[in-house]
Amino acid sequence: MTDILEVREISKDENNVLANMVGMDHEQVLFCQDRATGLKAIIAVHNTVLGPALGGTRMWNYANEEDAITDVLRLSRGMTYKNSISGLNLGGGKAVIIGDSYTQKNEALFRRFGKFVESLSGKYITAEDVGISPQDMVWVNKETNHVAGLPGKSGDPSPVTAYGVYVGMKACAKAQYGTDSLNGIKVAVQGAGHVGQYLIKHLTDEGAKVFVTDIHEPSLKDVSEKYGSTIVGLDEIYDLDVDVYAPCALGATVNDATLERLKCSIIAGAANNQLEQEIIHGKAVMDRGIIYAPDFMLNAGGVINCFAEVDGKSAEWAMEKAAQIYDTTTEIINGSKANNIPTYAIANKMAEDRIKGAL
Ligand SMILES: NC(=O)c1ccc[n+]([C@@H]2O[C@H](COP(=O)([O-])OP(=O)(O)OC[C@H]3O[C@@H](n4cnc5c(N)ncnc54)[C@H](O)[C@@H]3O)[C@@H](O)[C@H]2O)c1
Numbered sequence: 001m002t003d004i005l006e007v008r009e010i011s012k013d014e015n016n017v018l019a020n021m022v023g024m025d026h027e028q029v030l031f032c033q034d035r036a037t038g039l040k041a042i043i044a045v046h047n048t049v050l051g052p053a054l055g056g057t058r059m060w061n062y063a064n065e066e067d068a069i070t071d072v073l074r075l076s077r078g079m080t081y082k083n084s085i086s087g088l089n090l091g092g093g094k095a096v097i098i099g100d101s102y103t104q105k106n107e108a109l110f111r112r113f114g115k116f117v118e119s120l121s122g123k124y125i126t127a128e129d130v131g132i133s134p135q136d137m138v139w140v141n142k143e144t145n146h147v148a149g150l151p152g153k154s155g156d157p158s159p160v161t162a163y164g165v166y167v168g169m170k171a172c173a174k175a176q177y178g179t180d181s182l183n184g185i186k187v188a189v190q191g192a193g194h195v196g197q198y199l200i201k202h203l204t205d206e207g208a209k210v211f212v213t214d215i216h217e218p219s220l221k222d223v224s225e226k227y228g229s230t231i232v233g234l235d236e237i238y239d240l241d242v243d244v245y246a247p248c249a250l251g252a253t254v255n256d257a258t259l260e261r262l263k264c265s266i267i268a269g270a271a272n273n274q275l276e277q278e279i280i281h282g283k284a285v286m287d288r289g290i291i292y293a294p295d296f297m298l299n300a301g302g303v304i305n306c307f308a309e310v311d312g313k314s315a316e317w318a319m320e321k322a323a324q325i326y327d328t329t330t331e332i333i334n335g336s337k338a339n340n341i342p343t344y345a346i347a348n349k350m351a352e353d354r355i356k357g358a359l
Contacts, residue, residue, distance in 0.1 A: 017069060024077050028123070032116040037109040040099065042068060043116065044076035045124050046092040049355050052122055053093025054148065054306060055079035056129030057113070057140075059101040072096045075129075078272070078296055079303070084351040085328065086300040086321070088307045093124045101131030107139045114143030122146050127306050154309035154318070157302035161270055162198030164301035164322040169244060169268040171329035172291045175337075176265050177243075180326075183207035186242040188232070188264070191249025192219040195270040195299075199248060200227050213237045214249070238262055245269070252276040254292070259284055268293040275344060282342035293329050294347035300325065 021029060027048060032041040045053045055076055062068040072094055080092025097113060099105075117126050117140065127149040128137060134151040141147045148154065169187075174180035185208045189196050192214045200223050203210050210229040213236070214220050223229045232240065238261040245264040247253045251273035254262075259281065267274065267290055274295045275281040285292045301322040308318040328350075335346040 020069075020073055024073055026073060026076065028120075029073075030116065030120065032113065034109075034112045037106070037112045038099070038104065039097065039109050039112045041095060041097045041113055041116065042072045043095040043120065043124055044072040044093060045120070046073075046076040046094075047080040047355065048091035048093075048123060049358050050084060050091050051089040052125050052146075053079070053091040054083065054088075054125040054127065054303065054310070055092060055094035056127040056149075057095040057097060057132050058129040059097040059099055059105070059131035059136075061100045062096070062098050065098070068096050068098050080355070081348060081351040082296040082300050082303055083307075084354045085297045085347060086304060087324070087354075088304065090125075090303070090307060094129070095124070095126055097131075105136060110136050110139035111143050114140035114147075117146055118144035120146070125306075125310055148306040148309045150309070154305045154315070156194065157305040158194035159198050160301035160305040160318050160322050161299050162195045162202065162301070163319060164304070164325040165195065165199055165246070165248075165268060165270050165298050166202040167323055167326040168293045168298040168329040169246070169266065171326045172244075172266040172268050172293050172333065175330065175333045176291050181206070184209070185244060186211065186240075187244040187246055188212075188237050188240050188242045189229075189246045189248055190214075190237050190253065190269070191247070191271070192216075192223045192229075193248065196246075196248040197223060199246065199270070200229055204228070211237070211240055211242060247271040247274050254281050254285065256281075256284075259288065262290070264290065266291050266293070268298060269295070270299045271295060272299065278344055282344040286336065286342045291333060292343050294332065294344045297328055297332065297347050298325060 026046050028045040030043040076092050076094035083090040125146045137147050137149050170180040187208050188211045192212050200210050204227040211232050212229045213232050213234050220231050238258045242264050244266040247269035254274050255276035304321045305318045332343050332346045336343045
């Protein structure tokens with residue numbers, strides 16, 4: 001294995017799949033098509049040093065094939081880091097199905113996809129991601145047992161994800177304010193979806209003052225009625241005088257424009273890929289004295305929940321494992337301070353070191 005720390009950006013020549021596999025150090029990419037069902041899918045196995053590659057399947061109407069390839073290569077590599085830093089015996093993988101998740105879903109398509117997953121003999125374990133429901137996984141499961149996230153099993157991962165974000169946020173508070181109590185702390189939550197709502201409950205229970213925004217009015221009404229959260233505008237969220245900014249909706253919201261406006265001293269949320277440009281904005285955040293909890297580490301509760309399902313572990317085990325995100329966050333912050341290196345870089349190195357140590 002080459003040093004994956006050194007090679008993290010996709011090549012400009014995105015058509016060159018093998019060159020990108022070399023650059024990002026992917027083990028295997030499987031292109032799948034079936035005329036009868038119209039299935040077009042790509043399964044990317046990034047790294048299986050720590051165990052089988054686990055990562056969800058995304059169904060998305062990509063503008064072109066290159067976008068689908070780029071997405072699956074990046075997402076599968078991200079799963080390697082997430083699974084590694086979470087101490088799970090899992091590698092990283094991901095699948096994409098090219099198509100409209102509202103109009104093109106049917107049993108035959110997902111069963112055909114399941115056969116392709118089965119053809120990898122357990123090297124890749126799939127689960128839900130964007131555009132995929134537990135019912136779709138039931139169809140996949142008719143052809144392969146290498147599936148997590150089935151109904152009646154580990155269930156909705158969001159409570160575990162939210163709990164991990166909550167404990168990680170407390171670890172950030174301890175490092176920034178000397179106490180991990182969130183009582184009286186002002187938190188801006190962007191996105192009151194599955195994870196956001198559970199997170200807001202934890203925060204409110206502990207006495208934090210929550211400000212929330214969402215594009216979906218009913219979700220906002222719900223959290224304001226249940227938890228007394230203050231509703232703010234979609235753009236206003238970046239200007240609030242708060243202690244913590246918790247992105248729980250979109251990626252890339254920490255960027256040149258928002259960094260000029262953010263007044264928080266902690267960024268800790270569930271969204272993936274929060275830093276628009278990891279190297280530039282990871283450093284910019286540190287230079288402003290903001291503690292950034294690396295997203296792939298902080299939001300690992302969901303994959304911890306999946307692992308519990310495939311490894312026959314209990315829901316209690318998953319919550320205990322998610323609780324360890326507190327210690328991991330502390331270790332990352334300490335490493336960042338001691339070496340004057342951004343937190344994302346410390347987290348990446350920790351994930352890579354565990355893989356190298358297992359070789
Ligand atoms: N669900 C999990 O267990 C899990 C695990 C790891 C990472 N994540 C990530 O965490 C984030 C939240 O996941 P989720 O399961 O709660 O998703 P979700 O779709 O249930 O919630 C996202 C919420 O964000 C809102 N939203 C969308 N665009 C917005 C905008 N511009 N401004 C404000 N709000 C906006 C949506 O209306 C929705 O309510 C996602 O980025 C997801 O990839 C989730």
